[in-house]
Amino acid sequence: MTPFVRTLLLLAATLPPVAALAQGATPPASPATTGEPSCDAAAIAWRNCIAASPKNDADKAQANLEVDKFMRDVADAGPAHRPSITGACPRTREGYETMLRMGTCAANTTGARDDVRVARDPVPPPIQRR
Numbered sequence: 001m002t003p004f005v006r007t008l009l010l011l012a013a014t015l016p017p018v019a020a021l022a023q024g025a026t027p028p029a030s031p032a033t034t035g036e037p038s039c040d041a042a043a044i045a046w047r048n049c050i051a052a053s054p055k056n057d058a059d060k061a062q063a064n065l066e067v068d069k070f071m072r073d074v075a076d077a078g079p080a081h082r083p084s085i086t087g088a089c090p091r092t093r094e095g096y097e098t099m100l101r102m103g104t105c106a107a108n109t110t111g112a113r114d115d116v117r118v119a120r121d122p123v124p125p126p127i128q129r130r
């Protein structure tokens with residue numbers, strides 16, 4: 001057995017079974033904090049935008065899973081990547097708060113452009129429904 005194959009087998013042994021993922025296994029829990037106050041504030045603003053949207057409960061749950069993933073990514077980021085992730089958090093928070101104020105969250109038009117661009121340039125684009 002080559003070292004490459006041995007490594008692949010070891011990695012495969014640490015992954016959840018594919019059948020469990022296909023059957024809707026529960027994803028890892030979101031950490032209570034990212035370890036970075038500005039990123040925690042961004043996650044709160046993102047969740048507030050989700051809550052304000054007219055999406056159905058299943059879509060809101062899926063959107064909140066994305067917030068959970070973001071929180072895990074920030075919490076798990078190593079020293080090489082953490083500054084680039086945490087550096088965007090203040091703009092992300094500002095963007096979601098702006099979208100809440102502008103009504104784009106409630107109008108379900110947040111996909112029209114990303115939250116960071118909204119923070120830089122709060123002129124709303126033409127409405128694009130998702």
